[in-house]
Amino acid sequence: KQEVTQIPAALSVPEGENLVLNCSFTDSAIYNLQWFRQDPGKGLTSLLLIQSSQREQTSGRLNASLDKSSGRSTLYIAASQPGDSATYLCAVANQAGTALIFGKGTTLSVSS
Amino acid sequence: GAGVSQTPSNKVTEKGKYVELRCDPISGHTALYWYRQSLGQGPEFLIYFQGTGAADDSGLPNDRFFAVRPEGSVSTLKIQRTERGDSAVYLCASSLGSPGFQETQYFGPGTRLLVL
Numbered sequence: 243k244q245e246v247t248q249i250p251a252a253l254s255v256p257e258g259e260n261l262v263l264n265c266s267f268t269d270s271a272i273y274n275l276q277w278f279r280q281d282p283g284k285g286l287t288s289l290l291l292i293q294s295s296q297r298e299q300t301s302g303r304l305n306a307s308l309d310k311s312s313g314r315s316t317l318y319i320a321a322s323q324p325g326d327s328a329t330y331l332c333a334v335a336n337q338a339g340t341a342l343i344f345g346k347g348t349t350l351s352v353s354s
Numbered sequence: 355g356a357g358v359s360q361t362p363s364n365k366v367t368e369k370g371k372y373v374e375l376r377c378d379p380i381s382g383h384t385a386l387y388w389y390r391q392s393l394g395q396g397p398e399f400l401i402y403f404q405g406t407g408a409a410d411d412s413g414l415p416n417d418r419f420f421a422v423r424p425e426g427s428v429s430t431l432k433i434q435r436t437e438r439g440d441s442a443v444y445l446c447a448s449s450l451g452s453p454g455f456q457e458t459q460y461f462g463p464g465t466r467l468l469v470l
Binding site for chain 2: 246273274276278283284285286287288291293331333338339340341342343344345346347
């Protein structure tokens with residue numbers, strides 16, 4: 243059974259710092275890996291999607307990498323801002339692409 | 355354009371009652387998903403529809419849970435004989451559903467269910 247783990251569970255940084263969020267998964271047979279952002283009381287917003295054949299994706303200040311063989315992904319946030327404060331969720335899609343399996347998330351707080 | 359909408363936003367019910375949760379996907383999206391998120395946890399997959407049919411219902415926890423999508427658009431998640439452990443945020447998502455195409459899921463704001 244696929245399990246997704248995110249480390250750390252929570253992170254507090256001052257504005258301007260670069261930071262890395264970690265995600266690991268137990269079964270490398272994935273369809274893709276996605277990073278989402280969740281604000282309190284809100285739904286999820288997709289940040290980046292990495293196909294199983296890709297190594298990384300970039301969007302603005304965000305860069306996500308995927309190492310399928312070792313079961314790891316990282317989300318790099320450059321020059322963090324208070325508006326980046328949210329919970330970041332990592333999810334892997336099963337091989338059929340029909341379901342996402344999520345980690346518990348990393349709650350990020352960026353202080354000004 | 356409109357995103358995924360869910361109604362009601364909050365639902366309080368008593369143990370043993372029946373509830374229905376509604377999801378309106380993005381227009382034109384053929385794939386629809388239901389997830390459940392408990393406090394402090396990531397969302398947990400429940401069921402996936404492609405069009406009108408449930409293509410993967412492996413996440414439904416037991417036979418008290420049932421979902422329908424009769425016309426391939428709006429979906430209803432039905433929970434019978436609710437238990438306190440059913441309390442959670444129920445999230446709906448949709449995607450274009452193009453076969454073999456890597457695409458993201460767009461999530462609604464969720465329905466917060468509280469079973470007393």
